[in-house]
Structures are given as C-alpha cells and as structure tokens.
Amino acid sequence: MNQPATKVLVIGYVWPEPRSSAAGGHMMQILETFLTQGWDITFSSPAALGEHKADLAALGIAECAIELNNGSFDDFICELAPDIVLFDRFMMEEQFGWRVEKCCPHALRVLETSDLQSLRDARHQRLRDHLKAHPDGxxxxxxxxxxxxxxxxxxxxxxxxxxxxxxxxxxxISLMISDVEIRLLIEQFKVPAALLHWCPLMMQPPTAAFAPFEDRAHFLSIGNFRHAPNWDAVLWMKNSVWPLIRQQLPGAQLHIYGAYTPPKATALHNAAQGFHVMNWAEDALQVMSAARICLAPLRFGAGIKGKLADAMLCGTPNVTTPIGAEAMGDDQPWPGAIEQNAPALAAAAVALYQDRERWTQAQEQGRQLLARRYDQALHGPALVACLEQCRRNLAAHRRDNFTGSMLRHHAHKSTQYMSQWIEAKNRTV
Incomplete structure (x- = not known):
C-alpha cells in the first residue's frame, strides 16, 4: 500500500520570481527538489502578484493567497494539515508561526532565511557611518x-x-545559504548546529563549451534594484569605479540590468559615458553569456550572490569585493578578481578584460567552483535527507531545542491570552 505524499505548505514573503532575484531562484530550486520527491506542495503568500512571477501551477504546485492577521488562515491550514511548513524569511514565521503552532503543532517547521537580514542591515549601517566619517574615501x-x-x-x-x-x-530547521553565516550563528550567537542546514544555490554544473574571449564584449552588472546592496553598487560604479575604467578603456561600455528599475536608476543612464541602464533582462543568462566581465562592486550585503553564480554558469569572469565573494568560494583561485577599493577594482577589471589567457583561466575556474560547491545533485538529496531525518526524530529534536520550544510556547500563549482578554473586554462593553 502506497504511503500518502508528504504535504508541504510554503508561506512566501513574496511570490517567487526566479528571473528577478537570487532569492526567487533559490526558492524555485527548493520547490523543484521537493517535486522530485513527489511531495504535494501548496505555495501561499500575503503579497501582491509580481510582474515576473513563476508559473507554479504549471509545475503542479497549488497556489493560495492569504492575508495577514486573518483567522481564515487557521481554517485553511487545519484543512490542509501539512506535514512540513516552510516559512520564506523570518517575517513570515513571526506573522504565521503561532497559527501553525496552534493548528498543526506536529508539522515540521522550516525557515528559508535567504540570508541573514540582520547581518546585511548591520553592515549597511556600518557603511553609512564610514561614508559619513570619510565622505571622500x-x-x-x-x-x-x-x-x-x-x-x-x-x-x-x-x-x-x-x-x-x-x-x-x-x-x-533553518536553511542557510552561506556557510559563513552558519559559523557566525554557531560561534558567536551560540545557536545549536542541529538547527542549521547549509543549502546554497543548487545548480547543474555547465558541461557545454562557453562563448570564447573573442566573442564577448562589454562589462555587465545585474541585480534587482529593490535590493539595497545592488543599488549602492550601481552608485559606486557610477561615481567611482566606472570613470576609472573609462580612463583606461575609453570605448568601454557597461550594461546594467535589473528588475523593477526606478526613475532614480534610469536617470543615471549616460550613453556618452558608456553607462547604460538597461532595465530588466528577459534572459539574464543570455546577456551574461555575451558579456566579457561581470562587475559586482558590493560594499555591503549578506548571503551569497546569485549574479556571481550566474556569471560562473555562463563562463563570465567577475570582479567583485570581499562582500561579493563571501561564502561563495573556497581555498582555490577565484574566477576573476576580488578587490577592496575603486582604483583596484578598476585596474583588475581592465586587466582581466584585455588579458585573454588570464580571462580564459578564470572562466574555467568558475566552472570548477560550481562543480565543487553548488552541484544540485549533491545539495538536493542532502536537503531532503535532513528534513526527513528531522521529521523521524522530531520529538527528540524539539526536546534538545528547549529554547525554541519555550519561545514557541510563549508566542502561542501570548496570542491566546490576548484573544481571551479581547473577548472578555468585548463582553463587558
């Protein structure tokens, strides 16, 4: 007799847009991993539909719009009775976690962190403080x-x-895209390692030949403009990095692609300077494959960078900062260059753009890095095995995580007591 399919409910911060952001791409990789197991998936979100939303229904994934602070969610989740609930970003766990605890206390609770937003936010503040203290640095x-x-x-x-x-x-279980962030949580915040699972971008390493040096032209930068680190990188390129590149390569062209291009970004377009704001790319991999260099001068951020993984997937060497490369590489040579200031970034970009031998070597280093760290054939099964093992030992797992059990208890009881207080107050009015 066949066992019923595992039911998964995803509560999304947004509807996934794999062609707009790395977070959207990673969510789709997770969903596809679940689909290969024959799991029954429902994706829900309180967000409005985005311009570039993935067609989940075509994949056999049920869709359900939900509302914040609406008790109808209780009826919905009780009827669905999921075995696994995946919260997309911690804000969704805050909003809906207590309802899941009330209606489906035995469902495995999984958090897709995407990156540590508190780390990204703290780094952003550090950059602001630095720029205030050193405005011309x-x-x-x-x-x-x-x-x-x-x-x-x-x-x-x-x-x-x-x-x-x-x-x-x-x-x-919390899915961590960055092993550096795992170390931060374990070593500094003392989070138990058993609560964290390394789940980076999951990709099929390229096997076909890349477009060669001679068939490539121009520099490229890509990233969702709603993501603050991307917008800051565009400003730094415009004001500092790109003018230095143009001094050495007067005919150089930079094409900047990004979803949800705001007027402030369009206003930076200047063809005379070779600075082209191109809006959204219908096929990001196609434009990446045509470029000779990917520029990613990120001054703050967290997690790992989908644009750099895509660059490696397309055989496009990149020039970035230590923030851009964080948690993406290993002890082997980086497929491009990592620098810490505008003159060094510009010099590395120009040298790599002109040196066919070094460029070709970087291209191959990117292929090898993808195979070592981001192979879907390794990470997909590891994710499934982690979740299934945790489900089998859920009672012991939660007992060992007493702090988590205590926090869930208080979150549930606090809302219960508040509801009872409101009901009693209404009866006396």
Missing part, C-alpha cells in the same frame, strides 16, 4: 574584513537580530 578594507566577533558586536543589540534569531530558534 575610497578604501573600504575596514568594512570588508571584520572578524565574526566584530560582526556579532555590530548585530547583537539590534532589534532585527533578536527577531531573526528568535525565529531560527522557533523553527526546527
């Missing part, structure tokens, strides 16, 4: 190389970190 090495203890000290007193890490404790 171009050396950002102090921002790029702090020890994990310093990152902890930057984050520990923030409201965002306390909220995010509380959500991690309340969940049974």
């Amino acid at each position: 171009e050396d950002f090495s102090a921002l790029f190389t702090p020890a994990l203890k310093q990152e902890f000290q930057l984050m520990a007193d923030t409201d965002l970190a306390k909220r995010e890490i509380a959500a991690i404790y309340r969940c049974d």
Whole structure:
C-alpha cells in the first residue's frame, strides 16, 4: 500500500520570481527538489502578484493567497494539515508561526532565511557611518574584513537580530545559504548546529563549451534594484569605479540590468559615458553569456550572490569585493578578481578584460567552483535527507531545542491570552 505524499505548505514573503532575484531562484530550486520527491506542495503568500512571477501551477504546485492577521488562515491550514511548513524569511514565521503552532503543532517547521537580514542591515549601517566619517574615501578594507566577533558586536543589540534569531530558534530547521553565516550563528550567537542546514544555490554544473574571449564584449552588472546592496553598487560604479575604467578603456561600455528599475536608476543612464541602464533582462543568462566581465562592486550585503553564480554558469569572469565573494568560494583561485577599493577594482577589471589567457583561466575556474560547491545533485538529496531525518526524530529534536520550544510556547500563549482578554473586554462593553 502506497504511503500518502508528504504535504508541504510554503508561506512566501513574496511570490517567487526566479528571473528577478537570487532569492526567487533559490526558492524555485527548493520547490523543484521537493517535486522530485513527489511531495504535494501548496505555495501561499500575503503579497501582491509580481510582474515576473513563476508559473507554479504549471509545475503542479497549488497556489493560495492569504492575508495577514486573518483567522481564515487557521481554517485553511487545519484543512490542509501539512506535514512540513516552510516559512520564506523570518517575517513570515513571526506573522504565521503561532497559527501553525496552534493548528498543526506536529508539522515540521522550516525557515528559508535567504540570508541573514540582520547581518546585511548591520553592515549597511556600518557603511553609512564610514561614508559619513570619510565622505571622500575610497578604501573600504575596514568594512570588508571584520572578524565574526566584530560582526556579532555590530548585530547583537539590534532589534532585527533578536527577531531573526528568535525565529531560527522557533523553527526546527533553518536553511542557510552561506556557510559563513552558519559559523557566525554557531560561534558567536551560540545557536545549536542541529538547527542549521547549509543549502546554497543548487545548480547543474555547465558541461557545454562557453562563448570564447573573442566573442564577448562589454562589462555587465545585474541585480534587482529593490535590493539595497545592488543599488549602492550601481552608485559606486557610477561615481567611482566606472570613470576609472573609462580612463583606461575609453570605448568601454557597461550594461546594467535589473528588475523593477526606478526613475532614480534610469536617470543615471549616460550613453556618452558608456553607462547604460538597461532595465530588466528577459534572459539574464543570455546577456551574461555575451558579456566579457561581470562587475559586482558590493560594499555591503549578506548571503551569497546569485549574479556571481550566474556569471560562473555562463563562463563570465567577475570582479567583485570581499562582500561579493563571501561564502561563495573556497581555498582555490577565484574566477576573476576580488578587490577592496575603486582604483583596484578598476585596474583588475581592465586587466582581466584585455588579458585573454588570464580571462580564459578564470572562466574555467568558475566552472570548477560550481562543480565543487553548488552541484544540485549533491545539495538536493542532502536537503531532503535532513528534513526527513528531522521529521523521524522530531520529538527528540524539539526536546534538545528547549529554547525554541519555550519561545514557541510563549508566542502561542501570548496570542491566546490576548484573544481571551479581547473577548472578555468585548463582553463587558
């Protein structure tokens, strides 16, 4: 007799847009991994439909719009009775986690962190402080190389970190895209390793020949304009990095692609300077494959960078910062260059653009890096095995995570007591 299919409910911060952001792409990779297991998936979200939403129904994934602070969600989840609930970002766990606890207490709770937003936010504040203190400075090495203890000290007193890490404790497993962030949580925040699972971008390593050096032209930058680190990188390129490249390569062209292009980005377009704001790319891999260099001068951020993984997938060497390369590489040579200030970034970009031998070597290093760290054939089964093992041992797993059980208890009881208080108050009015 066949066992019923595992039921998965995903509560999405947004509807996935794999062609707009790395987070959307990663969510689709997770969903596709679940589909290969024959799992029954329902994707829900309180968000409005985006312009580039994936066609989930075509994949056999049910869709359901939900509302914040609406008791109808209780009826919906009780009827669905999922075996696994995946929260997309910690804010969804905050909003809906207590309802899941009330209606489906035995469902495995999984948090897709995407990246540590509290780390990204703290780094953004550090950049603001640095720019205020050094408005004309171009050396950002102090921002790029702090020890994990310093990152902890930057984050520990923030409201965002306390909220995010509380959500991690309340969940049974949190999917971490960055192994650096795993180390930060374990070593500095003392989060138990059993609550964290490394789940980076899951890709099929390229096997076909890449477009060669001679068939490539121009520089490319790509990224969702709604993502603050991307917008900051565009401004830094416009004001500092790109003028230095054009001094050495007067005919150079930079094509900047990004979803949800705001007027402030369009206003930066200047064909005379070779600075082209191109809006959204219908096929990001196609434009990446035609470019000779991918520029990603990120001054803050967290997680790992989908644009750099896509560059490796297309055989396009990249020039980035230590923030861009964080958690993406290993002890082998980087497929391009990593620099810490505008002159060094520009010099590396120009040298790589003109040196066919070095460029070809970087291209192959990217192929090898993808195979070592991002092979879907490795990470997909590892994710499924982690979730299934946790489900089999859920009672013991939760007992060992007493802090999480305590936080779930108080979240549920607090809302229960508040509801009872409101009902009693209404009866006396």
